[in-house]
Amino acid sequence: MAIVFDGTRESYVEGLSEFLGSGRNTLPEWVTDLRREAISGFGNTGFPMLSDEEWRFTNLDVLRRTSFSIVGNGISDVSEKTVDSYGFSGLSCVRLVFVNGRFASPPSDELRDEEGVIATSLSKAACEYSDLVRNHLARYADYEKDPFISLNTSYFEDGVFIYVPDGxxxxxxxHVLYISTDEGQPMFVNPRNLIVVGQSSGAKVVEHYVSTSQNVYFSNVVTEVVCGENANLEHYRLEFESQKAFNFSTLRVNQRKNSNIASHSVLCGGALVRNNIHPVLAGEGCNSDIYGLFMSEGRQHMDNFMRVEHASPHCDSRQFYNGVLDGRSKGVFHGRIMVHEGAEKTDAKQTNRNLLLSDMAQIDTKPQLEIYNDDVKCTHGATIGQMDEEALFYLCSRGIPMRKAKIIMLRAFTNETLENMSISSIRDALEDSVMQWFERRLENGSGR
Amino acid sequence: MSDFQKVAKVSDIAEGEVQSFFINAEAIAVCRVEGNFYAFKDECTHQSFTLSDGDLDGERIICCYHGAEFNVKTGEVLCLPAVEPLEVYPVRIDGDDILIKLD
Incomplete structure (x- = not known):
């Protein structure tokens, strides 16, 4: 039996009882209590309105008026060949696969190694490592204030759990692969991920979202990351979903003393996309680098919301976010650096550059600083422009055809963010994807 | 170029009425004025609020949030605070179906 949500606030709040009684809630009792508590966050607010400052450029009427359902058993058959096709050539990795938000065991390589590293599904981990999961799950992502986190916490079925012990x-x-398939009706899926990197430890995690068909669904992802003292984490979020999907995601990072995180987001799919990145530099001496690239075409809408919180002294953060927009697509960049009172010697920088390939594409960019300490260095900047005609002319004057010159220019622009990825096979694959995307745009007459 | 897509039925929209529909994530408003159907993007170009929440006065749609006005037939701005014209879509009637074309 499918659980249907008609878009109203009541349907999502009241649907929880049906969800809990449906046998889909396979997690321990304490998670059920958490779900009941979390739904009140959504119950209080519903989906955000344009009058909410943080949502002023993204109209969510489509969510309020579209029915979504949590479908049957949620598992579709996806062949190993299909799963392999989403891999990265030459990448030796641990692969975990989720289909429609649920763990697909056979193609996945679960890991419990002798050093104590765990990579498995959250539903299994919540039973096998209950204390560990309970110590962190829903401790950082605020389900009381954020309606999407509230919905995810209430309705998640599975996601990835990664634990790297101290040292x-x-x-x-x-490589965590989330595959959405066509279930004949718009699905509502809530992947929930928890990544815990211990003291003086390191890990690289790639969240990769794809669809097997151009179907409509509502994917609401929450990832919580705990970065222990002196830990290093490199996190990737690659969004290549159906052009009809609604994708909302939150990356909430809690950084302890002297920890480093590099976050890479590449957004390409989805009809309506909201990507929230919220690191809290809670310990002294942390470093947070956030790199992003979003590319939209047609009527896609991509909203990027960054909130970097400096809560302790001597922390550095860097944000480099580039957007390429074509057709009638719309992009949004909200970037807020928040420096708390005690966070002296903060060094924060935020840059958002946008390239418009058509007259009808639109970008709203809003860099913000909110500073409660006098001894800090914070800068922000945003640019919006077209391809530089003088640079194109220069390249053409050296015998390079116009088409090739445009590709060179776009490659330079997108590589500003991609070149920071340390996993070369992923970086190369993404560079190829970007070029293929741009070639298609040029064939359609874009790239003025 | 995409083809015409069904967005609503003729019987869904009474004379002088405006209603909102979705094609993927795109909100489309369709109205009926003197027997003719007009379709436009259901988003005010001023601050993206939903235009179909407002009033239809002949060929004029009035945004109920800040008072911007547009001509539903041409998309022309008729009143501030909007300055950008509204995107309008070609409409075709096929029996009882209203079809529109998104480019």
Whole structure:
């Protein structure tokens, strides 16, 4: 039996009882209590309105008026060949696969190694490592204030759980593949991920979202990351979903003393996309680098919301976010650096650059600083422009055809963010995807 | 170029009425004025609020949030605070179906 939500606030609040009684709630009792508590966050607010400052450029009427359902058993058959097709050539990794938000065991390589590294599904981990999961799950992502986190906490079925114990640097990337299939009706899926990197440890995690068909669904992802003292984490979020999907995601990072995180987001799919990145530099001496690239075409809408909180002294953060927009697509960049009162010697920088390939594409960019300490260095900046005609002319004057010149220019622009990825096979694959995307745009007459 | 897509039925929209529909994530408003159907993007170009929440006065749609006005037939701005014209879509009637074309 499918659980249907008609878009109203009541349907999502009241649907929880049906969800809990449906046998889909396979997690321990304490998670059920958490779900009941979390739904009140959504119950109080519903979906955000344009009058909410943080949502002023993204109209969510479509969510309020579209029915979504949590379908049957949620598992579709996806062949190993299909799963393999989403891999990265030459990448040796631990692969975990989720289909429609639920763990697909056979193609996945679960890991419990002798050093104590765990990579498995959250539903299994919540039973097997209950204390560990309970210590962190829903402790950082605020389900009382954020309606999407509230919905995810109430309705999640599974996601990835990665644990790296103290003093272990796990070099092999963990590739977490989320596949959405066409279930004949718009689905509502809530992947929930928890990544815990211990003291003086390291890990690389790749969240990769794809669809097997151009179907409509509502994917609401929440990832919580705990970065222990002196830990290093490199996190990737690659969004290549159906052009009809509604994708909302939140990455909430809690950084302890002297920890480093590099976050890479590449957004390409989805009809309506909201990507929230919220690191809290809670310990002294942390470093947070956020790189992003979004590329939209047609009527896609991509909203990027960054909130970097400096809560302790001597922390650095860098945000480099580039957007390429074509057709009638719309992009949004909200970037807020928040420096708390005690966070002296903060060094924060935020840059958002946008390239418009058509007259009808639109970008709203809003860099913000909110500073409660006088001894800080914070800068922000945003640019919006077209391809530089003088640079194109220069390249053409050296015998390079116009088409090739445009590709060179776009490659330079997108590589500003992609070149910071340390996993070369992923970086190369993404560079190829970007070029293929742009070639298609040029064939359609874009790229003025 | 995409083809015409069904967005609503003729019987869904009474004379002088405006209603909102979705094609993927795109909100489309369709109205009926003197027997003719007009379709436009259901988003005010001023601050993206939903235009179909407002009033239809002949060929004029009035945004109920800040008072911007547009001509539903041409998309022309008739009143501030909007300055950008509204995107309008070609409409075709096929029996009882209203079809529109998104480019």
């Amino acid at each position: 272990v640097v796990f070099e092999k990337p963990v």
